[in-house]
Amino acid sequence: MAPDDPRRRAAWFSAAVQHNAGMRIAIIDTSTTRAAIISDGLRDAGLGDLVLIDPAGPLLAQLEAARPEVVLVNLENPSRDVLEDFFAMSRALARPIAMFVDQSDAESTAAAVDAGVSAYIVDGLAKQRIKPVLDLAVRRFQAFARLQKELAEAKSALADRQAVDRAKAILMKRRGLDEPAAYALLRNHAMQSNRRIAEIAEAIVTSDALMGDL
């Protein structure tokens, strides 16, 4: 891992950049957004010469043309068995093998797998050249996962709010209530039945849609 102290960290990164400027890194990801985020991060850090593989295009032909020394692949990529076979067989590439994995690296390997990154490196490439690339990819994967979680939460919060607003409108119309009273009714019912307000609101909206103006 990069050092925590900011000044040592900057020096460490700049050393890493000098080491890695010429290293060609291919990124294969089923999520093109995540691939772009990782690629931007590596580029900003000056790490390597980057090739984004188009997941919709011919995978092996693109890799053969790119001749990467490092290949970053998302762990759940459906092409991983195909890729590993290609790496073992290819005469065009210099046999990348699954990365890390000598025992001294167990921790950073586990961090990569936890983050959802798998990586292959050309055999013999110095470990200290790879480490900053991998560390950065791991951080970007984690950032992407966090963003997605936040986005999902935001979407769900928005949906909840819309349901509550619609349920209030239905209650105001049907029961002749004002808005605070409609909301209080929803909230009390939620508390009594030990459910979320949004769930009660959803039920009201659904039943209103089904029952109409009965």
Added chain:
Amino acid sequence: MVRIGFLPLVDAALPILAHEQGFAAAEGVNIELVRDMTWATVRDRLLYGHTDAAHLIAPLAIATSLGRGRPAVPLSVPFVLGLNGNAVTLSTALAAAVELGGGADEGLADPVVLGERLRTVAAERAAAGTRLRFGVVHRYSSHNYMLRYWLAAVGIQPDRDVEIVVTSPPFAADALAAGEVDGICVGEPWNSIAVDRGVGRIAMVTAQIWRRGVEKVLALRADTVAERGDEVAALIRALHRAAAHFVAPDTAEDSAAILSRPEYCDAPPETVLRAITDRVRLARDAEALHIPDFMFQYREAANFPWRSQAAWLYSQMTRWDGTPFSAAEAKAAEGVFRPDLYRAALAGSSATLPGASSKMEGSIGAATGVGATQGRLILGSDRFFDGRAFDPDEIPAYLDGLAE
């Protein structure tokens, strides 16, 4: 808590049923199943502790322990999840070219006859610059070794006369449909799905190549086995009970309903039911054919990890990786299979326990009684289609006798 990784395949049945039918709970084990789409990911989750055990292709457990294509991590196999259950499915175009009909009354192809016809087509295609291409599920799979064993024995050199590529099981039928491959060797339900979609014709089942070929195994890291022995033994007992349940005739429909669910195989129940009742529909318009040897999950001590099975896989690994035979590697490969753990876990149960841990593979022609320390063991024919037998103590001589 034991987390078990698996791929959506019918032969993931035992861990799934051990969980769903309460056999694991009865042994005090809580199973959590983790589904993936590639063997590489199943293996990596096992190596890095996302899972504690895995439904795995047997050769991959050996390759991982020997450090093929990656640094070595020792794995242990205390239980075999099944024998055979795979098939060779040809595209409808190739099936027609080798004169396999789509008709209702055509049976499985004879491996020798089909091999001869295929050799002719393969030569034509190679001359035209478009070699026949077969998909297997992984470089280190029994599918790869069985297909290659057959092709080489009928005079088709697998790395020269045809091309063998990798298609992960859930994508094999798609690859056939898209014309990316001319044939696939894969487990169920993926052959039957190709047939039902009308894109393939099952030519042979792999049981025709080797009647009792080892298929999926339960693999764990060797350190897990050492540190959590009691839990592993309880898991083995749960899997044994699940296996007995799975082959009981009145359970097939229930099992098919469970296995076909979206979180497991995500396939039509009728397709899964055919596989687990050993009925195989060879072509879309054909009636399902009963093939008694199609898939073995319990009978004949199918779950016992014979060291000689591991040795055979190792012999094929050296053959097709092009690496020299090494006595030390052979010993390490055999050591991945752990009959000692199987015996210890199942002593005093209803399981049949063979007296030996290794046998001549492919030497039994007709049902034969063999020594057992618990129960009675009768083994059926375990022949290879070319009649060769494999002596685990004579691997170099065996390899010398095989075609290139």
